Amino acid sequence: MNKLTVFILISLLSITATVTADTSLFTEANKQYEQKDYSKAIELYTEILNTNIESAPLYFNLGNAYFKNGDLGHAILFYMKAKRLAPDDQAIRHNLEFAQRFSSVQMEGVELNPVTSFLASLVDTYNLTFLAWGSSIIFILFIITLILRLGMGYNNAMLRAGVVILLLLLMITSGLTTFKYRYEYLTKRAVIIAENAKVFTGASEQSDIELEGAPGLIVEILSESADFYNVLFENKRRGWIKKGLIAEF
Amino acid sequence: MTYHYLLIPKRPGTFPIDQISAVYNNKRYKGNRLELTVLKDGSTVSDKLSKRAVNVTGKTKDYFLEAIVDNKTPYVNEQITLTLKFYIASRYYGSPELTEPTTTGFWKEIIGNKTPYNQKINDRQYKIIERKYALFPTQTGELEIGRAMIRVTVPSKRQSRRGNNFFGGLFGNGEEVSIRSNIVKVKVKPLPTKGKPDDFTGTIGKFSIHASANKKVVEANQPVSVSIKISGRGNIKSIAEPKMPELDDQFRIYRASTSENISKSGSILGGTKLFEEVFIPKRPGDIEIPPIKYNYFDPSQKQYKYISTKAIKLKVIKPEGYTASGDIPFPAPDFKISSNARDIRYIKDDIGDTQPVNQLILASPIYIIVNAIPLFIFAGMIAVRVRREKFASDVGLARSRAALKEAKRRLTKAKSIAHTDSVSEFYVEVYTAVTSFIADKMNISPHGLTIERIKSLLADNNADTGLITQIEELLKHSDFARYASSSMTQDDINSDLEKAHNIMVAMSEVSFE
Structure with missing residues (x-):
């Protein structure tokens, strides 16, 4: 038991200590942004990303730099990444929405499945980490009540009620966590980053053109075939697009 | 509801069929008048067709392929219909194989095949397979629709002349023939310049236009989706926006x-x-999307037509608490009025909480450990509890488990008195340790447990015979030593202690029931 405790403590410490970012590079990138050298800023922010470090402000600033540089597709891509890490950040939401208005093609008549949109609205302002730890805490509380009840044999009305309530809470929170995970991580989404992104009816350039995409449009990747992705647009239209024209987030 | 009537004409001539009428909901509905032409027997088709069915020597053809268009002088982009008719009076094997005609200068859409039907030409019964295409000329001038070709296997002429070759007839020693259609020439007219609108869309056919908005009431700066539907006859793909x-x-x-x-x-x-x-309205008030105008050329009436949608009235509401400014007079609800209102929000100074790229909390070791620990503790507690309950209900098992512990305790005590001063006490301890260990293991009373009984019990439990002999010797020796303590040396005592210890170790490996 002692060995286990030590092991846990070590792993806890090692994990919380893994990421200490190089903030000097970040400060330098911000300075370039202030001096309106957006290309240089993009380069520096990307350099931080290449050291395998991410954060919501980093993605946000990178999105801003791309937006200022006139690259709508990448701007929206990084705003989406930022929003996934910090869904309740108003600045990120604002800039994402602002940037999306510049897309020359607007997706209208979007009708989501009502159940999906209800669940999505419930978890909208929380990120996955928050939800995961929330369900973890309830799980631990639930196990504690079970230990008291079954392991140690305590038996009173309050404990019995506690077991039931915590079980229900656990089902709800873990359900929402699973939904969030599936919705934002398991579903492969991408942003069109290229101008004149033709969407074909089949996985070849000889196919008919289904529609013409524009930078900033968000698509869901359904499948792939050679150089093409089969993508689903928000307005439920689908088609095939060349892999290089979109970027996954 | 559909009623079918089968009419069999009695004589040739032209006969009118009067309007059919029906009464429904106190209203009378009338059908249209029909005229039916009945031809003389044997002259079922036009002269032209019956000529085509005859070859140069004056004999009727077994098969031929005809290409017809419904209009040889269309306007550019006006639909013409090409019909391929394959007439065959002889038997054939397999299905005829068609090579499509070349249609350079046309945009082609296959309409499809008609169910084969029969027709009598020059007193011969032909089976007719028909296929239709819609063609839209894309350029003016003389265009040519190339020959279509059908390959079909028919019974060989030479063989059939030989007469009753049963197998040859049945198993088709047939020959494959290629049948080619005629070339069709089409003269495509340009659109008349007279009355041509300056903003002519290039659309040809007969169309109507309709517009609808997805909402009638909207906040300023919020989008309204307007669908403009152009529908009718003509080349849909070439309809301009x-x-x-x-x-x-x-x-x-x-x-x-x-x-x-x-x-x-x-x-x-x-x-x-x-x-x-x-459409994103810029300011509030009652505003209108004016009629959207469109034009097209109607080839049947040979004139340009103007159509337009109806105006759509929109009620644009002012969003609360915002004032107009520059390009975006009414910012969306999220927009705060500040110097940034028309721009993106400014970059952040602090990099914030960082983490490895794409690290998923659900898969991180810390998350798994934190969640697994309580589960292990819980499982452990349950196991302990189950074990405790099992002990409580099984004294025998408890004794068996405790046997070695008890025996060790006794041997330790024996060791402490293992010298020549207390020989008999030492041997009493050794004797009791061994016998009570066996008794505990077997959950029986240690009293009255004789050496003979121990021997038989051990034998019943498949103990090693060498071990049994060792135990017997040790017990007998201990019994003897208790009464002849003076003859025991320190070496004897030490070696007996050693023996007792070894026996215990060996015994604990014997499984008792």
């Missing part, structure tokens, strides 16, 4: 998407093209 009116002071307009739906009505191609446009 309607030009949006100049509305810069009232709306921002984006093209959203287009979609087509091509349909066939008989052999006429038509359908619907849908243009979706997004």
Whole structure:
């Protein structure tokens, strides 16, 4: 038991200590942004990303730099990444929405499945980490009540009620966590980053053109075939697009 | 509801069929008048066709392929229908194989095959297979529709002359023949210049236009989706996008998407093209999307037509608490009025909480450990509890488990008195340790446990015979030593202690029931 405790403590410490970012590079990138050298800023922010470090402000600033540089597709891509890490950040939401208005093609008549949109609205302002730890805490509380009840044999009305309530809470929170995970991580989404992104009816350039995409449009990747992705647009239209024209987030 | 009537004419001539009428809901509905022409026997078809069915020597052909168009002088982009008719009077094997005609200069859409039917030409019964195409000329001038070709296997002429060759006839020692159609020449007329609108869309056919908005009440700066539907007869794919009116002071307009739906009505191609446009009203008030104008050329009436949508009235509400400013007079609810209102929010100074790229909390070791620990503790507690309950209900098992412990305790005590001063006490301890260990293991009383009984019990439990002998010797020796303590040396005592210890170790490996 002692060995286990030590092991846990070590792993806890090692994990919380893994990421200490190089903030000097970040400060330098911000300075370039202030001096309106957006290309240089993009380069520096990307350099931080290449050291395998991410954060919501980093993605946000990178999105801003791309937006200022006139690259709508990448701007929206990084705003989406930022929003996934910090869904309740108003600045990120604002800039994402602002940037999306510049897309020359607007997706209208979007009708989501009502159940999906209800669940999505419930978890909208929380990120996955928050939800995961929330369900973890309830799980631990639930196990504690079970230990008291079954392991140690305590038996009173309050404990019995506690077991039931915590079980229900656990089902709800873990359900929402699973939904969030599936919705934002398991579903492969991408942003069109290229101008004149033709969407074909089949996985070849000889196919008919289904529609013409524009930078900033968000698509869901359904499948792939050679150089093409089969993508689903928000307005439920689908088609095939060349892999290089979109970027996954 | 459909009623079918079968009419068999009695004599040739032209006969009118009067209007059929029906009464429904106190209203009388009338059908149309029909005229039926009955031909003389044997002259079922036009002269032209019966000529085509005869070859140069004056004999009727077994098969021929005919290509016909319904209009040899169409306007550019006006639909003409090409019909291929394959007439065959002889038997044939397999299915005829068609090589499509070349249609350079046309946009082609296959309408499809008609169910084969029979027709009598020059007193010969032909089976007719018909295939139709819709063709839209894309250029003016003389265009040529090339020959279509059909390959079909028919019974060989030479063989059939030989007479009753049963197998040859049945198993088709046939020959493959290629049948080619005639070339059809089409003269495509340019559109008349007279009355041609300056902003002519290039669309030809017969169309109607309709616009609808997805909402009538909207906040300023919120999008309204307007669908413009152009439907009718003609080449749907070539329908040009309607030009949006100049509305810069009232709306921002984006093209959203287009979609087509091509349909066939008989052999006429038509359908619907849908243009979706997004209108974002710039300011509140009652504003109107004015009629959207469109024009096309109607080849049947040989004139240009003007159509337009109805105006759409919109009620634009002022969003609460915002005032107009520059390009975006009424910011969306999220927009705060500040120097940034027309721009993106400024970059952040602090990099914030960082983490490895794409690290998923659910898969991180810390998350798994934190969740697994309580589960292990719980499982452990349950195991302990189950074990405790099992002990409580099984004294025998408890004794068996405790046996070694008890025996060790006794041997330790024996060791402490293992010298020549207390020989008899030492041997009593050794004797008791061994016998009570066996008794505990077997959950029986240690009293009255004789050496003979121990021997038989051990033998019953498949103990090693060497071990049994060792135990017997040790017990007998201990018994003897208790009464002849003076003859025991320190070496004897030490070696007996050693023996007792070894026996215990060996015994604990014997499984007792």
